[in-house]
Amino acid sequence: MKNKLRMRNILPAILHLGTAIAVAKKEFSENLRWHDTPADAPYTRLFDAETIARAYSGHIAPIVRERLAQAGHFIAVNNSRVCIMRCIDFEHGARHVELFRIYPKCPDVMDTLLKAINDYPDSSILVSSNGDGNLVVNELRKRGIFHTSIHWGCGCFGEKNYKQYANKRAQAYGYMAHAMYLGNVRINTAEKKADIQAQLASITQSQDSLLRIKVISKSDLISAGHQEPDIADVLAFAFLEGMNMPKPVQTEGV
Numbered sequence: 001m002k003n004k005l006r007m008r009n010i011l012p013a014i015l016h017l018g019t020a021i022a023v024a025k026k027e028f029s030e031n032l033r034w035h036d037t038p039a040d041a042p043y044t045r046l047f048d049a050e051t052i053a054r055a056y057s058g059h060i061a062p063i064v065r066e067r068l069a070q071a072g073h074f075i076a077v078n079n080s081r082v083c084i085m086r087c088i089d090f091e092h093g094a095r096h097v098e099l100f101r102i103y104p105k106c107p108d109v110m111d112t113l114l115k116a117i118n119d120y121p122d123s124s125i126l127v128s129s130n131g132d133g134n135l136v137v138n139e140l141r142k143r144g145i146f147h148t149s150i151h152w153g154c155g156c157f158g159e160k161n162y163k164q165y166a167n168k169r170a171q172a173y174g175y176m177a178h179a180m181y182l183g184n185v186r187i188n189t190a191e192k193k194a195d196i197q198a199q200l201a202s203i204t205q206s207q208d209s210l211l212r213i214k215v216i217s218k219s220d221l222i223s224a225g226h227q228e229p230d231i232a233d234v235l236a237f238a239f240l241e242g243m244n245m246p247k248p249v250q251t252e253g254v
Contacts, residue, residue: 047200072246073123076234079131082112083234097238100188124246166214173215175239199232
């Protein structure tokens with residue numbers, strides 16, 4: 001009898017918790033517009049204005065502030081753009097990423113990268129292998145500087161991600177969209193603010209023939225009259241499948 005009374009008392013709380021979780025999931029799904037989208041549907045925005053504004057809000061959660069000293073750094077190179085990001089991983093799997101420095105473009109991106117390595121020696125280097133990135137990758141190999149080449153046109157390795165995302169680029173942007181929605185992406189620089197906002201607003205998604213999430217390609221963006229998403233792509237690098245916490249730059253023989 002006592003057990004029945006106890007269950008009667010806690011059942012409303014259990015139902016309320018289940019409803020709250022369902023509502024949170026529904027809100028996130030609606031925000032990204034990933035549900036009930038036919039394969040031939042037009043592209044829809046991945047980041048709305050509110051989500052983009054949240055990245056610029058300047059708010060830092062107390063748990064993030066407490067762990068700033070433990071953050072690792074990424075030096076990310078995309079074509080002729082070099083950016084610095086701070087990264088914090090948490091036990092429950094969440095990742096907080098902060099973009100806080102964008103170097104001015106110069107004729108030789110390698111010169112800018114070497115300066116960045118000197119400024120932030122305890123960093124991991126991420127290099128897009130497209131365009132000028134091939135030259136950077138070859139130069140880094142010659143110098144024996146360890147780096148990670150970004151190849152995100154291929155399919156995902158993990159079975160869950162493979163079934164959900166058309167390729168690694170879609171996966172990286174999907175994870176970043178989730179992080180931005182939760183306030184785990186921070187842009188802590190006024191440099192190129194209008195460009196970054198425009199780039200994020202131009203990123204759209206739909207579904208492929210297997211009903212997997214796909215993100216509009218860079219070539220399609222440019223053909224539609226948008227600018228190249230060089231800095232938006234850099235932010236997404238940090239959320240690629242298998243991208244580990246940053247480690248200090250190493251060279252062969254050290």
